[in-house]
Amino acid sequence: MSSLDQEQRLHPPCRDKTTVSSDSSDIHELAKQPLQGLKLASHVELEKAQQRGRLKCAKCGGSRMFFCYTCCSLVGVSIEEIPLIKLPVKIDIIKHPNETDGKSTAIHAKILAPNDVTIYTYPCIPEYEKEKVVLVFPGPQAVTVQDMIQCLLDRTDSRSHDFSDGPCLKRLKNEEAHYTTHSAEDPGSGTPDEATSPESRVYPLQRVVFIDSTWNQTNKISTDERLQDLLKVELKMRKTCFWRRQKGKPDSYLATIEAIYYFFKDFHENCLAQEYTGQYDNLLFFYTYLHSVVNKAKISAGKC
Structure with missing residues (x-):
């Protein structure tokens, strides 16, 4: 269990005033909130940028803080001052055209892992091979991250028998073994311009x-025929810490950046079969910084 998992059990996100007593120590504990114990880069530069206030984006002229969610570029913070993450698998984010850019956390992934993240605006969806791509989305047919690789292998095996004699099961198992033992030395480090070999x-x-x-709004995208054949993967037993909770929705409905983080954490532990030591915490x-700012503001206003 990661520090984030532990803290979520100990300090669940605030929901109403009944969760806070008049004890000042409880208020202090609430101010910390659940995203503690992660291995994160220093937030000092974000604190300085916040003190300077909003600046104009050099590309679009919009008033922004930290980054421009329209141009996917940093504002008031240099690239040397933020962590850059190398992901073991590339990701695509399909964004609903009516999703408010300023409220989306997808931009966090694009800025922090620029070489491994692509954002498309629906109805633009690339063509995918169903044996090599998964869709992270809950549903009755969704599988866990733990079962994902075997399901993809089964699909590959089934297709090989449909079109030819195909590779034998033994070769598939050998390739699966290669998968479970191979990973970068430190997938949480490195720079986005590093060459990535097929291996x-x-x-x-x-x-x-x-x-x-x-x-x-998810139904329109999730039911698109171009995504229908993809294996669906569900992140079970995770709770959101997002400060923009959607009315009537359970706390298992995650913000986009939360889903990406939890996927790669589970992927590292269950698919790469390696101990998780914070490789993707900087996602x-x-x-985490915005979470702390919002919660401090809520506490000051007596809304939490």
Whole structure:
């Protein structure tokens, strides 16, 4: 269990005033909130940028803080001052056209892992090979991250028998073994301009798709015929810490950056079969800082 998991059990996100007593120590504990114990880069530069206030984006002229969610570029913070993350598998984010850019956390992933994240605006969806791509989305047919690789292998095996004699099961198992033992030395480090060899990509998974929209808008994208054949993967037993909770939705409905973080954490532990030591914690670099700012403001206003 990661520090984030432990803290979520100990300090669940605030929901109403009944969760806070008049004891000052409780208020202090609430101010800390659940995203503690992660291995994050320093937030000092974000604190300085916040003190300077909003600046104009050099590309679009919009008033922004930390980054421009329209241009996917940093504002008031240099690239040397933020962590850059190398992901073991590339991801695509399909964004609903009506999703408010300023409220989306998808931009966090694009800025922190620029070489491994692509954002598309629906109805633009690439063509995918169903044996090599998964869609992270809940549903009755969804599988866990633990079962994902075997399901993809089964699909590959089934297709090989449909079109030819295909590779034998033994070869598939050998490739699966290669998958479970091979990974970068430190996938949480490195720079986005590092060369990525085909061998560093995990067989058979080549890409992971996430949907970025409000939960009331997801149906239009998730039921698109171009995504129907993809294996669906569900992140079970995870709780959101997002400060923009959607009315009537359970706390298992995650913000986009939360879903990306939890997927790769589970992927590292269950698919790469390696101990998780914070390799992808910095995916929450902006999220944790904004979370603390919002909660401090709520406490000051007596709303929490």
